[in-house]
Amino acid sequence: MRAAVLTAHGRPPTVAEHPDRVPGPDDAVVAVTAAPIVPLDLLCASGTSYFGAPALPYVPGVQGVGRVRSSPSLPEGTRVWFPTTAGMAPGDGSLATEACVPDAELVALPDELVGVTDPLVAAMGLSAIAAWMVLTWRARLQPGEQVLVLGAGGVVGQVAVQAARLLGARRVVAACRSEHAQETARARGADAVVALLPDEGQVELAGRLAAACDGPIDVVVDPLFGVPASAAATLLGRRGRLVNLGSSAAEAAVFGSGYLRSHTASILGYTNNDLTTTERNEALLAVLRYAAAGDLTVSHRVVPFDDVALAWAAQADGSARERLVLEIG
Numbered sequence: 379m380r381a382a383v384l385t386a387h388g389r390p391p392t393v394a395e396h397p398d399r400v401p402g403p404d405d406a407v408v409a410v411t412a413a414p415i416v417p418l419d420l421l422c423a424s425g426t427s428y429f430g431a432p433a434l435p436y437v438p439g440v441q442g443v444g445r446v447r448s449s450p451s452l453p454e455g456t457r458v459w460f461p462t463t464a465g466m467a468p469g470d471g472s473l474a475t476e477a478c479v480p481d482a483e484l485v486a487l488p489d490e491l492v493g494v495t496d497p498l499v500a501a502m503g504l505s506a507i508a509a510w511m512v513l514t515w516r517a518r519l520q521p522g523e524q525v526l527v528l529g530a531g532g533v534v535g536q537v538a539v540q541a542a543r544l545l546g547a548r549r550v551v552a553a554c555r556s557e558h559a560q561e562t563a564r565a566r567g568a569d570a571v572v573a574l575l576p577d578e579g580q581v582e583l584a585g586r587l588a589a590a591c592d593g594p595i596d597v598v599v600d601p602l603f604g605v606p607a608s609a610a611a612t613l614l615g616r617r618g619r620l621v622n623l624g625s626s627a628a629e630a631a632v633f634g635s636g637y638l639r640s641h642t643a644s645i646l647g648y649t650n651n652d653l654t655t656t657e658r659n660e661a662l663l664a665v666l667r668y669a670a671a672g673d674l675t676v677s678h679r680v681v682p683f684d685d686v687a688l689a690w691a692a693q694a695d696g697s698a699r700e701r702l703v704l705e706i707g
């Protein structure tokens with residue numbers, strides 16, 4: 379098969395011939411049509427993630443969309459989304475013309491989702507699942523609550539802004555770094571957008587966030603950590619919840635014990651890896667149903683498979699500006 383093959387940690391993969399994996403009795407083979415390049419792909423490929431350095435060479439790609447070629451449970455041609463453990467465990471991922479994955483991991487996409495294109499499904503994927511589960515499961519968002527979404531221009535953030543509104547939030551405030559991300563958050567329906575400025579202190583940022591909010595914050599969606607999370611936590615209302623799911627800004631943040639205690643506030647963690655298959659699949663389908671109804675989308679750009687190295691480098695240096703989705707097959 380043709381695959382994006384990674385031969386050195388921290389370097390982009392390049393398209394080459396790569397051996398097909400022989401499917402076991404519980405495996406499915408998928409002809410891949412679209413696969414995104416996401417932060418987790420780069421983290422795993424860096425060799426510095428908490429999963430350990432993956433053995434080389436390997437095919438990265440932690441998710442994809444395609445058509446079933448063979449499966450113990452689904453008819454040939456079924457349109458599916460699938461996750462992989464590429465970079466987290468031995469084995470190849472989705473950036474290839476063909477992926478061999480455990481059959482139980484496939485999510486068949488029903489006909490009602492026909493209007494959601496393969497690249498859009500791929501662009502949403504695990505980031506959309508995370509945003510949805512952070513709001514519905516970890517934060518238990520209630521109608522009428524106020525939500526702050528940090529890093530709102532990314533895919534997690536875009537889905538969180540729209541999903542918070544769909545789940546009945548009374549006000550959704552976004553905080554983003556680049557001008558482009560701020561525009562994106564506005565386009566996704568944020569009521570107010572606060573710029574995250576380089577080197578700004580926690581107290582100053584908290585003041586600007588407070589000015590954009592309508593009183594105490596009930597839920598913070600936090601893919602950033604660092605100063606933005608520390609500032610946001612000082613604005614949590616009684617029984618407020620900050621859910622961290624990434625560390626794009628920093629690995630550590632500071633929280634005051636007195637503030638957390640006196641507000642019965644919670645700092646929570648989240649990873650997709652802790653979901654059951656059913657929870658994960660239901661979350662994906664819930665988000666895709668909103669996408670099919672035209673109520674939810676994310677910025678993405680389709681890139682030819684042969685340009686994988688360029689797309690990978692753009693994701694690595696932050697110039698991608700939107701989710702890059704490889705068109706494969």
Ligand SMILES: NC(=O)c1ccc[n+]([C@@H]2O[C@H](COP(=O)([O-])OP(=O)(O)OC[C@H]3O[C@@H](n4cnc5c(N)ncnc54)[C@H](OP(=O)(O)O)[C@@H]3O)[C@@H](O)[C@H]2O)c1
Binds near residue numbers: 529534574
């Ligand atoms: N825990 C989980 O299960 C899970 C699942 C999915 C994603 N995640 C994590 O969530 C994070 C976001 O994922 P994503 O898919 O939304 O990624 P993405 O689409 O690539 O977006 C990343 C966003 O982070 C912003 N950003 C990066 N560095 C920043 C910094 N130092 N300060 C402020 N903003 C910064 C970028 O802002 P600019 O546009 O201004 O550059 C961009 O909008 C990643 O860390 C990812 O690993 C976790």
